[in-house]
Amino acid sequence: xxxxxxxxxxxxxxxxxxxxxxxxxxxxxxxxxxxxxxxxxxxxxxxxxxxxxxxxxxxxxxxxxxxxxxxxxxxxxxxxxxxxxxxxxxxxxxxxxxxxxxxxxxxxxxxxxxxxxxxxxxxxxxxxxxxxxxxxxxxxxxxxxxxxxxxxxxxxxxxxxxxxxxxxxxxxxxxxxxx
Amino acid sequence: xxxxxxxxxxxxxxxxxxxxxxxxxxxxxxxxxxxxxxxxxxxxxxxxxxxxxxxxxxxxxxxxxxxxxxxxxxxxxxxxxxxxxxxxxxxxxxxxxxxxxxxxxxxxxxxxxxxxxxxxxxxxxxxxxxxxxxxxxxxxxxxxxxxxxxxxxxxxxxxxxxxxxxxxxx
Numbered sequence: 001x002x003x004x005x006x007x008x009x010x011x012x013x014x015x016x017x018x019x020x021x022x023x024x025x026x027x028x029x030x031x032x033x034x035x036x037x038x039x040x041x042x043x044x045x046x047x048x049x050x051x052x053x054x055x056x057x058x059x060x061x062x063x064x065x066x067x068x069x070x071x072x073x074x075x076x077x078x079x080x081x082x083x084x085x086x087x088x089x090x091x092x093x094x095x096x097x098x099x100x101x102x103x104x105x106x107x108x109x110x111x112x113x114x115x116x117x118x119x120x121x122x123x124x125x126x127x128x129x130x131x132x133x134x135x136x137x138x139x140x141x142x143x144x145x146x147x148x149x150x151x152x153x154x155x156x157x158x159x160x161x162x163x164x165x166x167x168x169x170x171x172x173x174x175x176x177x178x179x
Numbered sequence: 180x181x182x183x184x185x186x187x188x189x190x191x192x193x194x195x196x197x198x199x200x201x202x203x204x205x206x207x208x209x210x211x212x213x214x215x216x217x218x219x220x221x222x223x224x225x226x227x228x229x230x231x232x233x234x235x236x237x238x239x240x241x242x243x244x245x246x247x248x249x250x251x252x253x254x255x256x257x258x259x260x261x262x263x264x265x266x267x268x269x270x271x272x273x274x275x276x277x278x279x280x281x282x283x284x285x286x287x288x289x290x291x292x293x294x295x296x297x298x299x300x301x302x303x304x305x306x307x308x309x310x311x312x313x314x315x316x317x318x319x320x321x322x323x324x325x326x327x328x329x330x331x332x333x334x335x336x337x338x339x340x341x342x343x344x345x346x347x348x349x
Contacts, residue, residue, distance in 0.1 A: 097332045101189050123335040129281035132187035138282065140335035168194070170330050175287070 002051040004033070004081035005061060011074035013044035021046065024068045028061065029053050046074070049081065091120075091144035092151060093174035096158065100167025102128055102135035109165060110139065113157040120144045137167075142174070182220040183213050183232040185277045188327065190233075193278055196325045197230055199260050200237045202301045210234045211257050211299060218242070224277060225249075226315040228322030231278055237261070239319035243312045252312040257299035261320055264305070265293040272311075274318060274328050275341065284328050285337035288314045 011017075018037065025032060033049040052061060058080050069076045098110055107126065114121060123142040128135055145151050155171055162169040186193055200207060210229055218227045218240060226241035242255040266289035275283050292313045295305045308316055318328060332338055 095332065095334050097329060097338070099188075099329050125335050125338065127282070127338065127340050129279075129340055131189075131279060131281065134187070134189060136188060136279070136282075138329065138338055140332060140338050142335040168327075168330065172333055175333055 001054050002031075003054060003056060005030075005050050005052060005058070005078060006081050007046065007048045007050065007065070007076060007078050009046040009048075009069060009074040009076035010040070010043055011072060013039055013042055014072075017044050017046075017072055017074070020068055020072055021048075024065060025050055028056065028064055030056070030061075044074075046076075091146055092148070093122075094143050094145055094151065094154075094171055095174055096141050096143060096169065096171045097139075098162070098167050098169040099136060099138040100165070102137035103165070106137055106165065106167060107139055109161055110141070110158070110169070113161055114141075114143055114154065117150050117154055117157070118146065119150065119154060181213060182216050185217065185221070185227070185231050186233055187278050187280065190278075192230055192233055192235075193322070193327060194325045195230065195235075197235050197237050197323050202259065202297055204236075207236065207238070207259065207301070210236045210238055211240065211259075214238065214240050215257075221277060225311075226319045227277070228319040230322050230325075237323050239316070239323065241312060241315040241319060243315050246311065248311050250310045252310075253306065253308065256306075256312075256316070258294075258296035258316070259298075259301060261294050261296035261316070261323075263292050263294045263317070263320065265291075266317075267291045268309075271337075272314060273339070274314070276318070276328050278322075278327065279329065281341050282329070283339040283341050284332050285334075286318075286328050286331045287333065288317045290314070292316065 030050040030052045033051050035048040037046045062078050065078060098106060121141050121143050125140050127138045158169050158171050213232060214227050214229060217232060218224050225243045225246050229236040229238040237260045240257050243249040243252045244254050268290035269287055270290050271285050271287045273283050274286050290313055291309045293307045298304050
């Protein structure tokens with residue numbers, strides 16, 4: 001049985017962050033499992049799940065990782081991952097794409113529409129880009145929906161929200177090509 | 180012959196569906212000329228739709244031979260009232276758009292299409308197009324229906340900021 005730990009870290013971007021991080025976990029006998037790392041303007045942000053040998057404990061891991069993080073100038077948190085949640089029934093995967101002129105509340109309004117219907121957000125990305133002098137906000141989020149009735153209710157909410165806050169928004173099922 | 184400014188989002192005209200153009204419309208050929216001049220002005224541009232220039236005409240031009248990505252292609256195509264008759268071989272590829280200068284998106288399009296349209300001399304024709312040229316035609320044809328490439332994103336991970344190389348010091 002391997003143990004799982006979650007690391008989140010952020011700091012000024014520079015070459016070598018991933019290398020140093022991967023090296024330190026490799027030397028501790030850990031595997032990098034699910035991860036997401038990206039540039040946020042001038043910073044680099046890390047979300048990482050690592051699996052470690054069963055005899056590895058949080059203190060040892062933290063002690064080993066801390067000097068690497070300090071050297072890289074990253075602030076971080078490390079915690080032992082709770083046991084896996086019980087298997088849930090399959091849900092319907094959908095993606096919502098929203099874009100429009102930047103103004104406060106876009107993420108909040110659409111996230112609330114989802115959570116009010118018990119819809120879980122599994123991935124969310126936002127970008128603010130300069131569109132020929134206009135600040136353009138784009139939001140993409142993947143959601144899991146219980147059933148078609150809730151899909152229809154969410155579609156209705158998305159449709160009325162996009163008119164209310166004057167953005168473009170489309171909800172589409174995630175397409176899977178079975179080959 | 181004027182190079183016209185390309186409309187960028189949120190210009191409302193980009194979300195408007197354009198009605199079929201009358202081939203007898205005396206303005207039609209000058210619209211196509213404006214589109215050509217504007218495309219020539221933008222290095223790397225391989226296609227334009229009339230609504231991107233604020234023209235309510237169902238016209239598009241593509242010329243993927245201007246791109247290093249181009250495989251087999253028909254060079255410059257001027258299409259009036261294009262209609263796709265058949266689509267096949269769907270594939271995801273990354274697109275940009277002059278109306279969203281800083282964004283790129285992965286979009287699924289047919290790699291092979293058969294379409295009919297009027298050509299630059301307003302004669303009807305039918306053609307089979309494939310790969311990048313077919314993708315470009317579908318992207319531009321979407322503009323005629325007020326559909327923008329961001330409307331076709333199918334996963335949260337399919338939208339990207341265009342990372343610009345730092346400008347060359349002079």
